[in-house]
Amino acid sequence: MNLHRRARPLLGTFVEIACRGDAARCLPAIEAAFAAIARVHSLMSPHEAGSDLSRLNERAHLEAVRVDEQTCQVLQAALALHRESSGAFDVAAGSGGTSADIRLLPRRRVRYARPMRVDLGGIAKGYAVDRAIAELASRGIAHAIVNAGGDLRVLGDDAQPIHLRDPGAPATLHPALTLAGGALATSAGYFMRAIVDPATGKAGGGRDSASVIAPTAMLADALAKVVLLRGPLSGSLLERHNAHALVLRSVRGALRARWLPRVPA
8 A cells, every 4th residue: 555645834843644545545634634733733822822722821810711622621631640740740830830720610611720821732742643643543544653743643553663862862863662553752851942840940851851652642742741850750650541651861872771660562
């Protein structure tokens, strides 16, 4: 079967979608998947005027703001992970409040307990990947990959080779694992602003990178931040979500690897 591949700038990065099959089925499915990602972007970007997140950050400390069902789903997941990680995952970190100040009310309404700004960048990108995969599957696609700047998910049981960057020399890629029928996301300090630890307000992670394999890209996206900040202390949270993490550390030019909580079967 032919492989069809397309890429577009979305979610603050380049999104690539590849699917295997005949063009008559794959190409419309890819377009629909990009549309699903664009919808998530339009709802949850803090930089888009009129997005759900922009309206929340402007008004939710004054009154309840009604949002889309998809925005509700991401906020629900973010608040659950905030509780489960004892605050290590926080979509409001550094804004004068925490995720605990977000109130989810009936009829898809949201209220902030205080003036603050929320940024869903640590979870919405993975959610968008999941929405794209769901759209592809609903259109009869059996084998596909959606990759949004390293947040990726594989549809189907074809094992895909995954290369990860050396955290001490990020231009260098190392073959690390294979992935089939799951998702992977990586958090590290290279090529982006540092990951801030909500407990201290300081950059965390050092020269490590944390790559999480999980059932969904949304989970992998969020859990990678927790693993980078908490290391082995995140083992029980990973187990709860049927996830594994590969932590890479660069020490004097040598690369060390450690699986949490254990090497996956």
